[in-house]
Amino acid sequence: MTTRSWQDWSCTVRVVVGQDETVPEATMDEAVATVRExxxxVDGAVSxxxxxxxxEAVNDGxxxxxxxxALTLTLVEAALEAAERTDGAVDPTVGGHVASWGYDADIAAVRAAAPTRHVRPVAAPPADWRxxxxxxxxxxxxxARGLRLDLGATAKAxxxxxxxxxxxAHHGAPTLVEIGGDVAVAGSTVAPWRVRVAETAEGPGEVIGLTHGGLATSSTVARRWRTDIGEAHHVVDPRTxxxxxxxxxxxxxxxxTCVLANTYSTASLIWGDSAAARLESAGLSARLVDQGGAVHRVGSWPVGERVA
Known part of the structure; x- marks a missing residue:
């Protein structure tokens, strides 16, 4: 296998092509170009x-x-499907609320702007994807007037x-693409992909095998910043x-798919103590970490190889 990685969208992007063979550099150049393009x-359509x-034209208008x-239409429809699947737990109309808590620019800029961010009163109506x-x-x-779309829970996945x-499809080789913890694999594999799962890029985690579909991790731990009323993070509860x-x-x-994985990983943070039951009802496997740091496995999620 051959791997390339770089930084974009405030996260690490990784592309792996092939499993039991070394892929020519020209092939990797094309693969990377495909992902970057x-x-x-997507950035031009829905950032x-x-x-x-x-x-933003739709939001402002x-x-x-x-x-x-067509791309924007597809991405908005994916976000609305996520909202319907989760009974509104993952709601794309939280954009105004997210911005009111200080997340109105790239996360690096948010953190660097000042030691604290002023939380503005939310004038927007309650989020409502309908x-x-x-x-x-x-x-x-x-x-609707007063609401703003934010596709952060689905567009990256x-x-x-x-x-x-x-x-x-283009290179006829098994492929893994990871964008900031959202992992998707495609093509026939000769063995499971070894994927590291952790709360943060630097923190401890575990390695599991992934043969198909997508894997996503959502967390309130990593994308945090200080505000004048305390710490905040990027996952907003549509109800509040x-x-x-x-x-x-x-x-x-x-x-x-990775979209489904991110839909349910994000919803789990909103559902809280009912997340495990909801995920089991949907037939999904998951690894949940509670506020005390205890790990809870749902469905057929394996006990992975622990890594520092």
Missing amino acids: LMAD RFREDSEL APRLLPVG RVVVDHQLRRIGV WTADEAARRVA GAPADGDIRTASVWAP
């Missing part, structure tokens, strides 16, 4: 940190329906899924408009 397209993205490209309108025929999207699929404070601080979920 897709990430750039809430870019004034020129189509998503609310409640009007505005024309969007107030997003998608006009498929004319390819237009609109959101969708990108990992699609990137792995494109690289594997504030950072989630449930019993689960980190959730790693395996699912048939």
